[in-house]
Amino acid sequence: MTTEPTWSGSAGPTAVSPAGRVAPGTARVEAFSDGVLAVAITLLVLDLKVPHVEHGSVWPPLLDQWPGYAAYVTSFLSIGIMWMNHHSLFVMIARADRKLLFVNLLLLLLIVTVPFSTSLVAEYLTHPGFNGKIAMAIYSGQSFLMGLGFAALWGYPLTHPRLLADGVDVAAARRAFPRFAIGSAVYGALVAVSFLNPAVALALHVSVAVYYAFERLPVGQRAGGHLG
Amino acid sequence: MTTEPTWSGSAGPTAVSPAGRVAPGTARVEAFSDGVLAVAITLLVLDLKVPHVEHGSVWPPLLDQWPGYAAYVTSFLSIGIMWMNHHSLFVMIARADRKLLFVNLLLLLLIVTVPFSTSLVAEYLTHPGFNGKIAMAIYSGQSFLMGLGFAALWGYPLTHPRLLADGVDVAAARRAFPRFAIGSAVYGALVAVSFLNPAVALALHVSVAVYYAFERLPVGQRAGGHLG
Amino acid sequence: MTTEPTWSGSAGPTAVSPAGRVAPGTARVEAFSDGVLAVAITLLVLDLKVPHVEHGSVWPPLLDQWPGYAAYVTSFLSIGIMWMNHHSLFVMIARADRKLLFVNLLLLLLIVTVPFSTSLVAEYLTHPGFNGKIAMAIYSGQSFLMGLGFAALWGYPLTHPRLLADGVDVAAARRAFPRFAIGSAVYGALVAVSFLNPAVALALHVSVAVYYAFERLPVGQRAGGHLG
Amino acid sequence: MTTEPTWSGSAGPTAVSPAGRVAPGTARVEAFSDGVLAVAITLLVLDLKVPHVEHGSVWPPLLDQWPGYAAYVTSFLSIGIMWMNHHSLFVMIARADRKLLFVNLLLLLLIVTVPFSTSLVAEYLTHPGFNGKIAMAIYSGQSFLMGLGFAALWGYPLTHPRLLADGVDVAAARRAFPRFAIGSAVYGALVAVSFLNPAVALALHVSVAVYYAFERLPVGQRAGGHLG
Numbered sequence: 001m002t003t004e005p006t007w008s009g010s011a012g013p014t015a016v017s018p019a020g021r022v023a024p025g026t027a028r029v030e031a032f033s034d035g036v037l038a039v040a041i042t043l044l045v046l047d048l049k050v051p052h053v054e055h056g057s058v059w060p061p062l063l064d065q066w067p068g069y070a071a072y073v074t075s076f077l078s079i080g081i082m083w084m085n086h087h088s089l090f091v092m093i094a095r096a097d098r099k100l101l102f103v104n105l106l107l108l109l110l111i112v113t114v115p116f117s118t119s120l121v122a123e124y125l126t127h128p129g130f131n132g133k134i135a136m137a138i139y140s141g142q143s144f145l146m147g148l149g150f151a152a153l154w155g156y157p158l159t160h161p162r163l164l165a166d167g168v169d170v171a172a173a174r175r176a177f178p179r180f181a182i183g184s185a186v187y188g189a190l191v192a193v194s195f196l197n198p199a200v201a202l203a204l205h206v207s208v209a210v211y212y213a214f215e216r217l218p219v220g221q222r223a224g225g226h227l228g
Numbered sequence: 229m230t231t232e233p234t235w236s237g238s239a240g241p242t243a244v245s246p247a248g249r250v251a252p253g254t255a256r257v258e259a260f261s262d263g264v265l266a267v268a269i270t271l272l273v274l275d276l277k278v279p280h281v282e283h284g285s286v287w288p289p290l291l292d293q294w295p296g297y298a299a300y301v302t303s304f305l306s307i308g309i310m311w312m313n314h315h316s317l318f319v320m321i322a323r324a325d326r327k328l329l330f331v332n333l334l335l336l337l338l339i340v341t342v343p344f345s346t347s348l349v350a351e352y353l354t355h356p357g358f359n360g361k362i363a364m365a366i367y368s369g370q371s372f373l374m375g376l377g378f379a380a381l382w383g384y385p386l387t388h389p390r391l392l393a394d395g396v397d398v399a400a401a402r403r404a405f406p407r408f409a410i411g412s413a414v415y416g417a418l419v420a421v422s423f424l425n426p427a428v429a430l431a432l433h434v435s436v437a438v439y440y441a442f443e444r445l446p447v448g449q450r451a452g453g454h455l456g
Numbered sequence: 457m458t459t460e461p462t463w464s465g466s467a468g469p470t471a472v473s474p475a476g477r478v479a480p481g482t483a484r485v486e487a488f489s490d491g492v493l494a495v496a497i498t499l500l501v502l503d504l505k506v507p508h509v510e511h512g513s514v515w516p517p518l519l520d521q522w523p524g525y526a527a528y529v530t531s532f533l534s535i536g537i538m539w540m541n542h543h544s545l546f547v548m549i550a551r552a553d554r555k556l557l558f559v560n561l562l563l564l565l566l567i568v569t570v571p572f573s574t575s576l577v578a579e580y581l582t583h584p585g586f587n588g589k590i591a592m593a594i595y596s597g598q599s600f601l602m603g604l605g606f607a608a609l610w611g612y613p614l615t616h617p618r619l620l621a622d623g624v625d626v627a628a629a630r631r632a633f634p635r636f637a638i639g640s641a642v643y644g645a646l647v648a649v650s651f652l653n654p655a656v657a658l659a660l661h662v663s664v665a666v667y668y669a670f671e672r673l674p675v676g677q678r679a680g681g682h683l684g
Numbered sequence: 685m686t687t688e689p690t691w692s693g694s695a696g697p698t699a700v701s702p703a704g705r706v707a708p709g710t711a712r713v714e715a716f717s718d719g720v721l722a723v724a725i726t727l728l729v730l731d732l733k734v735p736h737v738e739h740g741s742v743w744p745p746l747l748d749q750w751p752g753y754a755a756y757v758t759s760f761l762s763i764g765i766m767w768m769n770h771h772s773l774f775v776m777i778a779r780a781d782r783k784l785l786f787v788n789l790l791l792l793l794l795i796v797t798v799p800f801s802t803s804l805v806a807e808y809l810t811h812p813g814f815n816g817k818i819a820m821a822i823y824s825g826q827s828f829l830m831g832l833g834f835a836a837l838w839g840y841p842l843t844h845p846r847l848l849a850d851g852v853d854v855a856a857a858r859r860a861f862p863r864f865a866i867g868s869a870v871y872g873a874l875v876a877v878s879f880l881n882p883a884v885a886l887a888l889h890v891s892v893a894v895y896y897a898f899e900r901l902p903v904g905q906r907a908g909g910h911l912g
Contacts, residue, residue: 028771031259031715035722038263039495041340042271043726048344050351058352058359062366073337080333084326087256098768102897105764109757112725116732123734124742131742138746213330259487266491267723269568270499276572278579286580286587290594301565308561312554315484441558487715494719497796498727504800506807514808514815529793536789540782543712669786 026096029104033086036108041079043115044072047122067125074202075118077209078143082111085150085212092173093157094165103156107149110142117142125198136198140190143205147184154180183212254324257332261314264336269307271343272300275350295353302430303346305437306371310339313378313440320401321385322393331384335377338370345370353426364426368418371433375412382408411440482552485560489542492564497535499571500528503578524578530658531574533665534599538567541606541668548629549613550621559612563605566598573598581654592654596646599661603640610636639668710780713788717770720792725763727799728756731806751809758886759802761893762827766795769834769896776857777841778849787840791833794826801826809882820882824874827889831868838864867896 047068051061093100117139124135157163158177161170186208194201275296279289321328345367352363385391386405389398414436422429503524507517549556573595580591613619614633617626642664650657731752735745777784801823808819841847842861845854870892878885 028714028718030256032718032722032767034256034260035263035719036726038260039267039723039726040729041336042264042267043729045268045271045340045343046274046730048341050344050347052351053359058348058362062362072341076337076340077333080336083260084329098898101768102894105761105897108725108764109760112729112760113732113756115729116734119734120742123736131737134742134746213333214326258484262484262488263491266488267495269564270492270495273496273499273568273571274502276569278572278575280579281587286576286590290590300569304565304568305561308564311488312557438558441561442554486712490712490716491719494716495723497792498720498723501724501727501796501799502730504797506800506803508807509815513813514804514818518818528797532793532796533789536792539716540785666786669789670782 026090026093029096029101030087030090033104033108034083036112037079037083037086040112040114041076041083044075044079044118047072047115047119065122068122070202071118071122071125074205074209075114077206077213079111079114081209081213082146082150086153089150089154092154092165092168093163095163097160097163100153100156100160100163103149103152107146107153110146110149113142121198121202125202132198133195136194136201137191140187140194140201140205144184144187144191147181147187151177151181151184254318254321257324257329258315258318261332261336262311264340265307265311265314268340268342269304269311272303272307272346275300275343275347293350296350298430299346299350299353302433302437303342305434305441307339307342309437309441310374310378314381317378317382320393320396321391323391325388325391328381328384328388328391331377331380335374335381338374338377341370349426349430353430360426361423364422364429365419368415368422368429368433372412372415372419375409375415379405379409379412482546482549485552485557486543486546489560489564490539492568493535493539493542496568496570497532497539500531500535500574503528503571503575521578523581526658527574527578527581530661530665531570533662533669535567535570537665537669538602538606542609545606545610548610548621548624549619551619553616553619556609556612556616556619559605559608563602563609566602566605569598577654577658581658588654589651592650592657593647596643596650596657596661600640600643600647603637603643607633607637607640710774710777713780713785714771714774717788717792718767720796721763721767721770724796724798725760725767728759728763728802731756731799731803749806752806754886755802755806755809758889758893759798761890761897763795763798765893765897766830766834770837773834773838776838776849776852777847779847781844781847784837784840784844784847787833787836791830791837794830794833797826805882805886809886816882817879820878820885821875824871824878824885824889828868828871828875831865831871835861835865835868 049065049068051058051065053061096104117135120135121139124131126132155177158170158174161168164170164173190201190204190208193204277293277296279286279293281289324332345363348363349367352359354360383405386398386402389396392398392401418429418432418436421432505521505524507514507521509517552560573591576591577595580587582588611633614626614630617624620626620629646657646660646664649660733749733752735742735749737745780788801819804819805823808815810816839861842854842858845852848854848857874885874888874892877888
C-alpha cells in the first residue's frame with residue numbers, strides 16, 4: 001500500500017500532472033463532505049412538526065414542542081461548527097489517500113445520524129421517567145464518537161506527513177494533538193450529565209458548540225502561516 | 229481575537245499562500261450556504277401532499293389545498309431571492325473570520341426553518357378562527373428575523389473593513405447601510421397585517437420577494453465597479 | 457435597469473475585475489441550479505414505499521406498486537435530461553442579470569414540484585375512473601410549463617445578446633429558436649393523450665426524455681465552435 | 685452523431701475555447717453526481733425511526749431495530765465507496781459526450797433507489813418466513829445492477845478512447861477490464877446467499893464494500909502516472 005498514489009492536491013483544487021491532466025485534490029472530498037453536511041443540517045427541519053388542531057388555538061401545542069426547537073438549534077449549531085472545523089483541518093491536509101477517505105466516510109456516517117438522535121431528544125427530553133435521560137445520553141455518546149472521529153481524521157495525516165500541506169509544523173501539531181483530542185472527553189462528561197439532568201446536558205451542548213465556533217482548534221501551525 | 233487569521237479569499241476562490249498552499253476563501257462558505265439553501269428550497273415540495281381519494285374525483289381535494297400551493301410559491305421565491313442577495317453580499321466580502329461564519333450560520337439556521345413555517349401556513353391559512361393569523365404572524369416574524377440576519381451579515385464586515393473586497397466604497401456602503409437594514413421593517417409591518425388578514429399578508433410576501441429580486445440592495449459600490 | 461451591472465462571467469467561473477476582485481459568473485447560478493436539481497431528483501425515491509405485510513409474501517404488494525416504479529424512472533430521466541439541457545444552455549450564456557436569474561428561479565420552481573406530480577401519478581395511474589387521467593394530465597401540463605420555462609430561459613438572452621458567450625451565432629440561434637421552443641408543443645399533445653390513455657402517456661414521456669437526451673437542442677452555434 | 689461535439693475537459697474543470705469561452709468539462713457531471721450521491725447517502729438516515737413509547741423504556745424498541753442500523757451502515761459504506769470509485773473513474777475520463785452522460789444518469793437512477801431497498805431490508809430482515817430473503821435478494825440484485833452500471837461507465841470510454849485522459853494506457857485498461865467487470869459477479873453470488881441466510885448476506889455486503897474501499901480498481905494506468 002506504500003506505493004499507492006495519493007489524490008494529489010498540493011497545488012490546490014486542481015493539480016496538473018506531467019501528462020497535462022488534472023487530478024482531483026482534497027477539493028473533491030471536501031465538496032462531497034460539504035454536500036453531505038449541508039443535507040444533514042437541513043434535514044433537521046423535518047423534526048419540527050406542524051401540530052394538527054381542529055378546535056382551539058395552535059399556540060399551546062406549538063409551545064409544547066419546545067424540546068424540538070431546542071434540539072434543532074443545538075444540532076444545527078453542532079453540525080455547522082463541525083463543518084467549520086472539518087474545513088480548518090482540510091486546509092492543513094493537501095493530499096488524501098484511500099485510508100483518509102475511509103476515515104472521513106466513517107466520520108460522515110456518524111454525523112448523518114445526528115437528525116435521528118436529535119429527533120430522539122425532541123421526542124423524549126421532557127418525558128417523565130428515564131427515557132429523556134436515555135435519549136440525551138445517546139445524543140452525548142454520539143458527540144463523543146464524532147469527537148473521536150475528528151481525532152482520527154487529524155491523527156492519521158499527522159502520522160503520514162506526506163499528506164500534510166507544506167506550511168504545517170508537524171512537530172508542533174503532534175505536540176498539540178493531545179490537546180486537540182481531549183475535546184472528546186468533554187462529550188464523555190456530558191454522557192454522565194445526561195443521566196443527572198438531560199435539559200442541562202442539552203444546554204451544555206450548545207455552549208460547547210459555540211465555544212468550538214470561536215476557539216481555534218489546536219492544530220499546530222507555523223507562526224505567520226497562511227493556512228488558517 | 230484581533231490577530232486571528234482570516235480565511236483569505238482576496239484573489240478569489242483560491243489564494244495561494246507564500247508556502248504554495250491554497251487557503252479557502254469565501255468560496256467555501258458560499259458553497260456550503262448554497263448547498264443548505266438548495267436543500268431547504270427543495271424540501272418545500274414535501275408540503276405538497278397527494279390527497280388520498282377512494283371514490284369520487286381527486287380534483288376537489290387538490291384544489292382545496294390551494295393555501296399549500298400559495299405558500300410553496302411564496303417560500304420558494306423568498307428563499308430563491310435570499311440566495312441572490314446572499315451572493316450579492318459575498319461578492320463584496322473577500323475574507324471571512326469565524327465571527328462572520330457564525331453570523332452566517334445563524335442566518336442559515338433561520339432560513340432552514342422556512343419549510344416548517346411554510347407548512348404551518350399551508351395547514352392553517354384558511355382555518356376559521358385565530359390560527360391562520362397566528363401561522364401567518366409566525367411566518368412574517370421569521371422573515372423579520374431573517375432581515376435582521378442579513379443586516380448583521382453585512383453590518384459585521386462593514387465594521388471590519390479588512391474583510392471587504394478591494395472595490396467596495398466603505399464610506400458609501402456605511403451611508404447606505406440604514407437603507408439596507410430598513411428592509412426588515414417591512415416584515416415587521418407584515419406581522420401586523422397577518423393579524424388583520426393573513427391571505428393578504430401572504431400575497432404581500434410575494435410582492436416583497438419579487439421587489440427584492442429586481443431592486444439591487446443598497447450596498448455601496450464605487451461607480452464603474454465590477455463587483456455587482 | 458439598463459445600466460444594471462451583470463454578473464460577468466465572460467472569462468468563465470471567475471472573472472477578475474480591475475480591482476483584483478473575483479466576480480461570480482454564471483458558475484454560481486449553475487451551481488445553485490445543480491444543487492436544486494440534484495436534491496429534487498433524489499427526493500423522487502421517497503415515493504417508493506416499503507409495503508407493510510404482517511402475513512404472507514411482500515412480493516405481491518411490491519409488484520402492485522409498479523406505477524410508482526414507472527413514474528420514478530420517468531421523472532428521474534426527465535429531471536436528469538433537463539439538467540443536461542440546462543447546462544447546454546448555460547454554456548452559451550456568459551453573463552447573468554437579475555431578470556435571467558429570476559426566469560431561472562421560476563423554472564426551478566416548476567422542476568422542484570416534479571416529485572409531487574410524480575407521486576400523484578404513482579398513486580392514481582391505475583385507479584379505476586377518471587383520477588388516473590387527471591393525474592397524468594397534470595403531469596403532462598407541468599412538463600408543458602417547464603418547456604415554456606426553458607424557452608424563456610433561452611429566449612431572454614437571445615434578445616439580450618450581451619449576456620451571450622462570444623462564440624454564439626446570434627442570428628442562427630434566433631432562426632433556430634422556433635424549433636427550440638416548439639418542443640413544448642409535444643407536451644401539450646401529451647396532455648390530450650393523458651385523457652385518452654394515461655399509461656400510454658407515461659410511456660411517451662419516457663420516449664420524449666430519451667429523445668432529448670440524444671438530440672442536441674437547436675440553439676445555433678458557429679460551425680466548428682467549441683461551445684457544445 | 686459522430687461529429688457531435690463533446691464536453692471538452694482536457695484541461696480540467698474549465699477549458700478555454702479559441703473564442704475565449706469556458707466550456708464545461710467533466711467537472712460538471714462530477715459535481716451533479718456528487719450532489720445526487722450526497723443527498724442519497726444522507727436520506728438513509730430517514731430510515732432510522734424514533735420509537736414511540738408511552739410507558740416503559742425506549743431502550744428495548746431502540747435495540748429491536750438493529751436491522752435498521754445494520755442496513756444503514758451497510759448502505760452508507762456502499763454509497764460512500766461508490767462515490768470514491770466514481771471519482772477514480774472520472775479522473776481517467778477527460779471528456780463526456782451525451783451517451784456517457786446518459787450511462788451515468790442510469791447508474792445514478794439505480795444508486796438513488798438504495799434508500800428504498802435499504803428500508804426494505806431494515807423492515808423485513810428479521811421477519812419470520814420468506815420476506816427477509818426476498819428483501820435481501822432485491823438488495824443484492826440492485827448491487828449487481830449497479831456493478832453492471834459501473835462496467836458500462838468504464839467500458840464506454842474504453843471503446844471511445846477520445847474521451848479518455850492523456851495518461852491512460854488504453855491497451856492495459858482494456859486488458860484489465862474483465863477483472864474490473866467481474867466485480868459484479870460477487871453481487872450475483874450474494875443474491876444466492878440472500879436466499880440461504882439474509883443476515884450473512886448483509887454482513888458480506890459490508891465486507892465487499894470495505895474491500896473495494898481499499899482495493900484500487902483495476903483500470904489500467906501507466907506506471908508512474910499521476911492519475912490516481
